Amino acid sequence: MKTRARVVVVGAGFGGLSTCKELVEADVEVTLIDRHNFNTFQPLLYQVATGGLNPGDIAYPVRTYTRKHPNLTFRQETVVGVDFDRQEVALDGGGNVAYDYLVLAVGAASNFFGIPGAAKDSQAIYTMEDAVAVRDRLAEMLERAASRGTKPGDLTVVIIGGGATGVEMAGTLAELRQMQFKTTYAALSGSGAKVVLVEQNDRLLGPFDGRLSEYAVAALRARGVEVRTGESVAEVTGGCVTLGSGEQIPCGLVVWAAGVGPSALTQSLGLHKIRGRLAVRPDLRVEAYDNVFAIGDVAADAEKPLPQLAQPALQGGAHAARQIQRLMAGASTEAFHYKDKGTMATIGRRSAVAEIRGGIKLTGTLAWLAWLGLHIVFLLGLRNRLSVMINWAWRYLSWRKTPKVITGG
Numbered sequence: 001m002k003t004r005a006r007v008v009v010v011g012a013g014f015g016g017l018s019t020c021k022e023l024v025e026a027d028v029e030v031t032l033i034d035r036h037n038f039n040t041f042q043p044l045l046y047q048v049a050t051g052g053l054n055p056g057d058i059a060y061p062v063r064t065y066t067r068k069h070p071n072l073t074f075r076q077e078t079v080v081g082v083d084f085d086r087q088e089v090a091l092d093g094g095g096n097v098a099y100d101y102l103v104l105a106v107g108a109a110s111n112f113f114g115i116p117g118a119a120k121d122s123q124a125i126y127t128m129e130d131a132v133a134v135r136d137r138l139a140e141m142l143e144r145a146a147s148r149g150t151k152p153g154d155l156t157v158v159i160i161g162g163g164a165t166g167v168e169m170a171g172t173l174a175e176l177r178q179m180q181f182k183t184t185y186a187a188l189s190g191s192g193a194k195v196v197l198v199e200q201n202d203r204l205l206g207p208f209d210g211r212l213s214e215y216a217v218a219a220l221r222a223r224g225v226e227v228r229t230g231e232s233v234a235e236v237t238g239g240c241v242t243l244g245s246g247e248q249i250p251c252g253l254v255v256w257a258a259g260v261g262p263s264a265l266t267q268s269l270g271l272h273k274i275r276g277r278l279a280v281r282p283d284l285r286v287e288a289y290d291n292v293f294a295i296g297d298v299a300a301d302a303e304k305p306l307p308q309l310a311q312p313a314l315q316g317g318a319h320a321a322r323q324i325q326r327l328m329a330g331a332s333t334e335a336f337h338y339k340d341k342g343t344m345a346t347i348g349r350r351s352a353v354a355e356i357r358g359g360i361k362l363t364g365t366l367a368w369l370a371w372l373g374l375h376i377v378f379l380l381g382l383r384n385r386l387s388v389m390i391n392w393a394w395r396y397l398s399w400r401k402t403p404k405v406i407t408g409g
């Protein structure tokens with residue numbers, strides 16, 4: 001009896017799910033493995049962290065998808081290694097899963113760049129657990145200050161990293177501060193609460209056009225964010241950030257949004273890496289093995305490393321799936337060609353920046369509406385789309401009337 005080729009996909013993020021989607025009609029058995037049984041829509045993690053959305057709004061249960069396709073099996077497991085010669089992935093609970101083709105789509109991890117105290121005393125914002133922890137900490141800070149009073153710095157949030165996540169986090173927190181202190185925590189309005197955004201480069205939103213970076217700085221400052229560009233972080237301790245200049249910023253919370261690096265699994269695989277990412281050939285296969293692909297954040301082509309964004313993962317996942325089918329048919333593989341559809345970042349209500357294909361650059365309300373629409377479209381699952389739309393409609397249409405409260409767990 002003919003047995004079907006076994007494809008193992010590790011990681012149910014944008015890349016892994018995109019691979020699966022392209023294989024549902026193929027003559028293969030796919031095993032999708034992820035340590036979580038849900039997909040996290042990372043672009044909206046900051047909204048969970050600031051209490052605008054609930055965790056379930058941006059989590060998509062993987063089995064909702066796999067149950068519809070008989071050739072897909074999901075296993076909630078953590079992969080701890082790969083034996084490339086035996087063609088097996090090792091699971092942390094013991095046991096192995098054998099493959100004929102392997103797709104590594106395990107993403108990245110927060111990177112603290114070895115800065116003293118950063119891993120211990122700052123709060124990353126990379127996973128759902130991270131976002132919920134930030135939300136709970138913010139709620140606790142506000143309630144504690146409201147009932148017990150504050151000392152300088154207690155209500156200061158320092159955000160490290162002026163990329164899209166740092167900018168989005170800073171803008172939203174500054175708006176919340178304005179609204180909450182008017183409606184809910186009036187007693188805290190003279191407390192000296194601050195939002196400080198620290199970026200070591202000379203400008204925010206590095207990959208964006210310079211004019212959009214300038215717009216972002218102006219929009220953040222208009223919301224009362226203290227923007228500190230050209231400043232490195234030397235140390236983080238509980239309650240204080242020390243800058244490279246020696247200046248100390250007392251604070252109640254440090255949010256780490258300064259970049260990503262390799263996960264523990266990626267580091268342990270013994271494969272060639274480029275700046276911590278698995279080196280891939282133009283067809284997205286890793287250098288040493290012809291039946292192993294790496295896609296999305298975990299992978300980089302030495303000639304043209306792609307940005308660690310959703311689109312390269314989505315497109316790379318589909319490409320890897322097509323190459324597996326070509327190899328099974330005895331054909332040679334094709335090179336991956338990325339189609340850049342543009343990037344966006346939001347600063348707050350009616351304020352965003354967008355660089356769209358064809359060199360179009362948008363700012364302000366138009367960019368913000370485009371940002372809202374695109375995120376609704378790309379969210380997985382009808383329930384999540386409806387839930388996010390209702391939450392946003394409630395939040396933005398009742399902007400001045402209803403209190404914006406962060407509820408902790």
Ligand SMILES: Cc1cc2nc3c(=O)[nH]c(=O)nc-3n(C[C@H](O)[C@H](O)[C@H](O)COP(=O)(O)OP(=O)(O)OC[C@H]3O[C@@H](n4cnc5c(N)ncnc54)[C@H](O)[C@@H]3O)c2cc1C
Pocket residue numbers: 010011012013014015016033034035036038039040041042043044045046077078079080105106107108125126127164165263265295296297298308309310311313344
């Ligand atoms: C806060 C934040 C905001 C972002 N905003 C944007 C944005 O606005 N626009 C944009 O385009 N991109 C954005 N990104 C980047 C985008 O989310 C990533 O580029 C994209 O998710 C990469 O997809 P991926 O499939 O490679 O990895 P991921 O989506 O990270 O998926 C990796 C999966 O692998 C699983 N996994 C990891 N290790 C193991 C293991 N050992 N065993 C089992 N499972 C494992 C994880 O649980 C995860 O589900 C943002 C990222 C973050 C963190």
